[in-house]
Amino acid sequence: DAGVIQSPRHEVTEMGQEVTLRCKPISGHDYLFWYRQTMMRGLELLIYFNNNVPIDDSGMPEDRFSAKMPNASFSTLKIQPSEPRDSAVYFCASSQDKPPYGYTFGSGTRLTVV
Amino acid sequence: DAKTTQPPSMDCAEGRAANLPCNHSTISGNEYVYWYRQIHSQGPQYIIHGLKNNETNEMASLIITEDRKSSTLILPHATLRDTAVYYCIVGTPSFISNFGNEKLTFGTGTRLTIIP
Numbered sequence: 086d087a088g089v090i091q092s093p094r095h096e097v098t099e100m101g102q103e104v105t106l107r108c109k110p111i112s113g114h115d116y117l118f119w120y121r122q123t124m125m126r127g128l129e130l131l132i133y134f135n136n137n138v139p140i141d142d143s144g145m146p147e148d149r150f151s152a153k154m155p156n157a158s159f160s161t162l163k164i165q166p167s168e169p170r171d172s173a174v175y176f177c178a179s180s181q182d183k184p185p186y187g188y189t190f191g192s193g194t195r196l197t198v199v
Numbered sequence: 200d201a202k203t204t205q206p207p208s209m210d211c212a213e214g215r216a217a218n219l220p221c222n223h224s225t226i227s228g229n230e231y232v233y234w235y236r237q238i239h240s241q242g243p244q245y246i247i248h249g250l251k252n253n254e255t256n257e258m259a260s261l262i263i264t265e266d267r268k269s270s271t272l273i274l275p276h277a278t279l280r281d282t283a284v285y286y287c288i289v290g291t292p293s294f295i296s297n298f299g300n301e302k303l304t305f306g307t308g309t310r311l312t313i314i315p
Contacts, residue, residue, distance in 0.1 A: 127305060127306070128305035130303075189245065
């Protein structure tokens, strides 16, 4: 199993541009989570899906952020327009509703908005 | 609102057992204790979880007090590769929760440094 795959690994963009982060969860996992990590705020849950349906998006900072999961094998997190304060490492994780229950995280996307 | 309290940092000599404490005095009856770690620049890694009984796997042991208000993660023979931030989290897994309670909230964790 290749694990949770995120792309790109690094993204540098100019303020105001649209950014799309991608995630492929582990096959068969029912849940997909998007987290953001910064030095100041640590790991924050942005949104999570169950069976492709968004369940809780209360962590999404503002309307500039949106996430979709069109099918069980793909999810995107989009920021439009991007701002310097969005600079962070964005992690995707997936889990299943049966043992083992732990989350499997991807390697993350390091986003820098200049 | 943090549900757990952990020391910000700890050191442990290589080859010795690393004992990482966690307080979760407000844990509710159906909440589990989860441990994850994050090695520098990597995504967090699941270690172990438990409800009330002690648990052991190939990575670590989890000791939960009888009143469930605290727990200890034990790495039996720490190596340099165990240097990481360790997160103790309480949460309700999806198989027993009401729908929508599956998310895990990470705190600030304990930065464990293994000393050669």
